[in-house]
Amino acid sequence: MKSAAGVPQGAALRLGTRRSKLAMAQSGMVAEQVRQVTGRDVELVEITTYGDVSKEDLARIGGTGVFVSALRDALLAGDIDFAVHSLKDLPTTPAEGLVLAAIPVREDPRDALIARDGLTFAELPSGARVGTGSPRRMAQLNAWARSHGRDIETVPIRGNVDTRIGYVTSGKLDAVVLAAAGLNRIGRLAEASELIAVDAVLPAPGQGALAVECAASDPELAAQLAELDDPVTRAAVTAERSLLAALEAGCSAPVGALADLVDDGQVTELRLRGIVGTTDGATLVQMSTTGPVPASDEQARALGRDLAAAMLAKGAAGLMGERTP
Template structure:
């Protein structure tokens, strides 16, 4: 119960206080958190201020696999939530560990952006028109595995080069002539208003995205039930069941967010009516020599529990096909 006395117009001091939204400091994080902040303002009628928080993943220059991968971009935000320093946090869903802390709640998963990966290459080249030996930058073992597998299948020669850095830094590798191209998430490029620089969208049949890619997660403390209930208005149920299935697959494979695992849940429509969901998953060696790629189709999950079950079923089939031996990082 809120015992804060109301002001003359009936609004409590607590309701007048700006909501503190925790965000990473990168340009992309600030852009997507700003979009969420505006939605929360419109929803609650309260001002929202961004609180910039530096995470370990932002300051380390090591590869994600070396620094632990899972959770390196979110732990500082979660600590701030639990300490009461912020009221809510916005994460890129693909960065979240699959295990949800009991004292925090994913209050909303808004409508997902385009989940695909994209190529940004010199001279607007595509994978089909890149020269032999083209150097392609990516910080993702998942992308490396699938790009190298594509090249082997099509008799092409490319070199995948591991890189770190924000979107500006990665694109600069191309504009400075150090690399022929880089592969990034379409959603991030779109949120920064840089879609005109995209050379090619990579269809999921070629490269499956990371589980949860393109989706945002809005998190708050379980103890702040009124805020969680308000934020739930921003939740998209189709996005939630889709990413829940994808993350369930990741969890059942016991893989972290930097393991070479791709997953995408598609909602399949019969005319205007969504009738089924197809979940696709892939695990591969980074050299592209071996891929385990399977899919499963079932009714659209009516609950998170059903979405979890779908992910586990596909994971079991992939493990039967040898997926465990292809993952460099295992979540313990």
């Protein structure tokens, strides 16, 4: 017996993943969950993406899709059965022939600081060099420093977690900022000297969440993978990504967004916060809105579109061009 896509029932499912330590760790987590819900073995298929081999700055090559295109090509070619992505790497435009079958429960969406001598961001000395590959982080870190009368230098960096942390241990940088979720998934969260509050730095849209994608031609597999889906996480990241899409910004743009539940005793509202800024931190547009919970996909998308419209009316579009500190 075969599924609609022609995969023999009972055969091992092929999970496409990037080769990095983080990608392998998070794909391994999903593989175990898929084994439990399907009763089938899952084998990891390592795939190299353009973003993995390019040495250029992500903002320069246009970060949207550079870590996912090769995985999607493999899905469409039938070389793998499903793929796991970091959701923040996915383009906001749906891919023809593919379905986003599941968005599991989100990890901590915050950014984490790894600094020399265990310093917090507030304790870094004037002139401290802070590494990040994200224009979004640059904008907000520089803005925070400005608002506190501080002077820091944000330094663009690339590389895997080991490489980035190595900039601190070698003394080349005073600190680096990474996603807390990624550090946790590879067992290195204890190395963070501070988890940065979202009130200070909003994360990237979808940060901390994973995306499980498969071919639309295999509805049986899609239905099985859907058992991993978390409705609250899906509503939150749908709103965040709708904001990003309506701003017509890619995943390398200086845009932060976070949708979370408003704890009003009944949890009946979803709050969406968004921020756009110049990378030097001189100018920011930061706004928020709320919508109902539970939210349908269309309600979540509308929440993002409405907030984007308000932000654009406040001049957000003019802040997304390149401006370095």
